[in-house]
Amino acid sequence: MLSFLPFIMLAGIDRQAGVIVVIGYLIVFLVLVLLYLVFRYVLPLFFKIKLYRRAAKEGRALDDSELNVMTGEVNAAIATAIYLYFSELHDEESNIITIRKVSRSYSPWNSKIYNMRNLQR
Amino acid sequence: MRRFITVVGIISILSLTWMAFIKPSADQQVTDTLRVEQKSPVIDSPGEDEAPEFSGIKKFWEYTGFRNATIGHLGMIAIGLLFIFLAIKYDYEPLLLIPIGTGILIGNIPFFQDGGFNLQLGIYQSGSVLNYLYFGVLKGVYPPLIFLGLGAMTDFSSLLSNPRLMILGAAAQIGIFLTFLGALLLGFAPPEAGAIGIIGGADGPTAIFLSSRLANGINLLPDGTTVANLIGPIAIAAYSYMALVPVIQPPVMRLLTTPKERRIRMKPPRSVSRLEKILFPIIGLLLTSFISPSSLPLLGMLFFGNLLKESGVTKRLAETARTSMVDIVTILLGLTVGASTQADIFLTRESLLIFVLGAISFVIATAGGLIFAKGMNLFLKGDNRINPLVGAAGVSAVPDSARVVQIEGLKADPTNHLLMHAMTPNVSGVIGSAVAAGILLSFLG
Helix, strand or coil: CHHHHHHHHHCCCCHHHHHHHHHHHHHHHHHHHHHHHHHHHHHHHHHHHHHHHHHHHCCCCCCHHHHCCCEHHHHHHHHHHHHHHHHHHHHCCCCCCCCCCCCCCCCHHHCHHHCCCCCCC | CHHHHHHHHHHHHHHHHHHHCCECCHHHHHHHHHHHHHHHHHHHCCCCCCCHHHHHHHHHHHHCHHHHCCHHHHHHHHHHHHHHHHHHHCCCCHHHHHHHHHHHHHHCCCCCCHHHCCCCCCCCCCCCHHHHHHHHHHCCCHHHHHHHHHHHHCCCHHHHHCHHHHHHHHHCCHHHHHHHHHHHHCCCCHHHHHHHHHHHHCCHHHHHHHHHHHCECCCECCCCCECCECHHHHHHHHHHHHHCHHHHHHHHHHHHCCHHHHCCCCCCCECCCHHHHHHHHHHHHHHHHHHCHHHHHHHHHHHHHHHHHHHCCCHHHHHHHHHHHHHHHHHHHHHHHHHCCCHHHHCEHHHHHHHHHHHHHHHHHHHHHHHHHHHHHCCCCHHHCCCHHHHHHHCCCCCHHHHHHHHHHHHHCCCCCCHHHHHHHHHHHHHHHHHHHHHHHHHHC
């Protein structure tokens, strides 16, 4: 990266500007590479150690399935299967039909005779 | 293709009009000022034999927009209308282009300001409402608030599931540094060049933040002169090109990749635990701000917003940050940035150069990400190979460039979905451009 400096200076640009470009770009890379290293290696290691310690506490060896990481697609497939299973449960009905009696108590407010004008005969 | 031709055609016509009526140099501005000074007494002292009613009408006429309009104002109004047209017709970043376009219209309504007369109307006139709102841009208040909202709405799980794609976000920042060099070659002062360079990061708030610190028209250069105020042109260029990501990026993507490369399938991302999601903003904040403390206002708010979201115990705060608050700030930012393009201040040779440099930097940034992804493929095999299109999302226009990658990927293979993969370089590009802004600020500020 630093080998670009002479070219930048040849182009008639101040040496300090060349240093800013080279150092700046390297720092951007450094930050993101460090983040990558932390989340690719350090954190997984931390989680693995945690799993081993928990297993040791429970007095068992770690299962391979515990160490494998599931992809989002597998999770989505499992979630869909569970959803479909529960939505299909609806088809199993009890086959008991109950007709509930609907009764309305009498009230003069809904009586028809009060809705009509009592014409004199 | 029709859309591309329409957009490019309109922009070319406007640019030609602009170039035809542009202010050539500072000498011309001095002549204009002199002419204004000669003209002002005529306005203030009507003829003695003139009837008072005619004098009133004349004064009213002097104050109307029709009397004060220049070709520059009309040109800028046309640009404002173009922004609104692009937002409504083609759905290009309507949340940004509608406020900015309207802001351009508001900022370019011609009004009486001969001899520095202050009607307290314009954005550059002290005491006006727009001037108060513009304070948030000038002092770099709005960009960190936008970053807070961005953090509260961003799901970093795609990044955590495949962290190696983060490096593509760094690769695309080459646009920033090469544009910085280009601006220096074109004769801009180093702080101005730094502010212009950040357009290559494709991140509007970062561009405003850095230009408000480096090219604010207040700071003094080593030779004693004042740095130019480039906030308006830089912000407009950054947001315009962000909105034009669906127009600018696809030709570069097709040019630099083969159909076979565009069909590469990537491994599906793994599921990410809640603990990882909580740890990311904390570790990210500490790591990035220890290396580049100048980017703290932006990255601090970004990671704070994300922690509000991922902690799960501050749902109300996260909800406010990603909805109402970010909406309010977007409205204010868009409107004031638009209004800052007042023709007599905005239409300069420098603005045009900034627009040209901005377009080039976008292309360089896109190409940088693509080429780096292709380079990474030289060392990767089988399932681990990267679809180079994903590299184009390294420019931090979130989520537009990721969306463009998804669309281009689907064109090559209708069953290949790249959106989740493209989100990683996209959000890491945001971090990368904020770090780059911090570095430029610490060197040039």
